Amino acid sequence: xxxxxxxxxxxxxxxxxxxxxxxxxxxxxxxxxxxxxxxxxxxxxxxxxxxxxxxxxxxxxxxxxxxxxxxxxxxxxxxxxxxxxxxxxxxxxxxxxxxxxxxxxxxxxxxxxxxxxxxxxxxxxxxxxxxxxxxxxxxxxxxxxxxxxxxxxxxxxxxxxxxxxxxxxxxxxxxxxxxxxxxxxxxxxxxxxxxxxxxxxxxxxxxxxxxxxxxxxxxxxxxxxxxxxxxxxxxxxxxxxxxxxxxxxxxxxxxxxxx
Numbered sequence: 001x002x003x004x005x006x007x008x009x010x011x012x013x014x015x016x017x018x019x020x021x022x023x024x025x026x027x028x029x030x031x032x033x034x035x036x037x038x039x040x041x042x043x044x045x046x047x048x049x050x051x052x053x054x055x056x057x058x059x060x061x062x063x064x065x066x067x068x069x070x071x072x073x074x075x076x077x078x079x080x081x082x083x084x085x086x087x088x089x090x091x092x093x094x095x096x097x098x099x100x101x102x103x104x105x106x107x108x109x110x111x112x113x114x115x116x117x118x119x120x121x122x123x124x125x126x127x128x129x130x131x132x133x134x135x136x137x138x139x140x141x142x143x144x145x146x147x148x149x150x151x152x153x154x155x156x157x158x159x160x161x162x163x164x165x166x167x168x169x170x171x172x173x174x175x176x177x178x179x180x181x182x183x184x185x186x187x188x189x190x191x192x193x194x195x196x197x198x199x200x201x202x203x204x205x206x207x208x209x210x211x212x213x214x215x216x217x218x219x220x221x222x223x224x225x226x227x228x229x230x231x232x233x234x235x236x237x238x239x240x241x242x243x244x245x246x247x248x249x250x251x252x253x254x255x256x257x258x259x
Contacts, residue, residue, distance in 0.1 A: 038078050038079070042074075042075075042078075045064065045067070045068070046068070048060070048064060049061065049064040049065070049068060052064060104175055105175055105249060106246065108150045108172070108175050109242060109245045109246055109249065110242070111150050111151050111152045111155070112128060112150060112152075112155065112172070112215070112245070113238060113241055113242045113245070114152040115128075115152040115155035115156050116128070116215055116217055116224055116238075116241060117238050118152065118156050119155075119156060119159060119217050120217060120222050120223065120224060121222075122156075122160075123219050123222050124156075124159050124160060124161070124166075124217070124219055125159070125199055125217055125218060125219035125220075126155075126159040126170070126199075126215070126216075126217040127168070127169035127170070127184065127199055127202065127203060127214060127215070127216060127217075128155065128169070128170050128172065128214070128215040128217075129169050129170065129171045129172065129182070129184070129203075129206065129212050129213070129214050129215075130172050130212060130213040130214075130215075130245075130248075130249060131171060131172065131173045131174075131178075131212055132210075132211045132212060132213065132248075132249070133211055134210040134211045134212065136171055136173065136178075136210065136212060139169075139171060139179075139182045139183070139184060139206075140171050140173065140178050140179040140182060142182060142183050143165075143168055143169075143171065143179035143180055143181045143182030143183070144165060144179055144180055144181045145178065145179050146177045146178065146179055146180055147176060147177070147178060148176065148177045149176060149177070150172060150175065150176060150177055154177060155170060155177070158170055158180050159217075164181070165180040165181035167181070168180060168181035168182045168183055168184075169181075169182045169183075169184050169202070169214075170182070184202040184203070184205065184206050184214075185202065185205045185206060185209060186198065186201055186202050186205055187201070187204075187205040187208070188201070190204055190205060190208070192204065192232075196218075197218070197220070199216050199217075199218065200216050200218070200225060200227075200232065203215075203216040203225070203227040203232070204227045204230070204232050206227070207227040207228050207229060207230055207231070207232075208230040211228075211229070212228070213226065213227070213228045213245065213248050213249070214226070214227040214228070215241070216232075223235050223236075224236045224241055226241065226244055226245075228248055
């Protein structure tokens with residue numbers, strides 16, 4: 001160990017840090033998706049390969065050896081959606097592969113608040129979800145991918161009754177509309193007033209299972225509720241909704257301090 005440390009160059013440290021960063025970004029990318037289960041499956045296959053070699057299971061070893069010989073192609077085929085998404089993120093921001101935050105996020109919140117206000121005026125129900133640290137890709141995969149800029153008009157048109165996606169939730173990921181028509185989890189055991197419907201239960205359930213922030217617009221009541229950290233705030237005004245979102249979303253909070 002001492003000999004390794006003595007021969008360690010600056011470029012070796014940089015090399016290790018780059019590899020560590022890439023692995024970290026890959027973990028963030030696949031967190032909360034089916035790719036995690038697929039990755040576990042590959043680990044099991046590799047484990048069986050080692051066991052078959054140790055125990056002399058020649059037929060099984062031959063099959064697995066031929067399978068793993070094409071492992072690069074297998075990985076590309078299995079994770080093609082995740083690879084495409086990763087390259088898209090890097091293309092939008094070559095340096096950190098994430099959102100730029102700051103002013104852009106404040107503008108995004110403003111578009112969402114305006115859309116929410118218009119939906120209330122039209123008495124149209126809606127579920128708008130903000131992803132935070134916990135990945136929501138498993139819910140995004142069950143919806144219809146959009147990958148669009150967050151705009152008032154897009155959000156409103158998505159939830160209008162004539163839209164085929166109006167029944168599900170819109171999920172906002174990295175300041176973009178990732179998907180619409182997403183089905184959220186529903187915990188029937190949650191203690192909530194019987195006057196609230198499925199939208200409120202789904203929003204509250206998701207906020208308990210993840211750290212997501214969920215806007216719930218009731219078409220019957222014509223009101224806005226906000227679910228986060230397993231709690232729900234009811235009858236929010238436009239200004240209170242705006243202020244609360246800016247406090248809950250990381251970059252928005254940073255902007256509040258600077259303004």
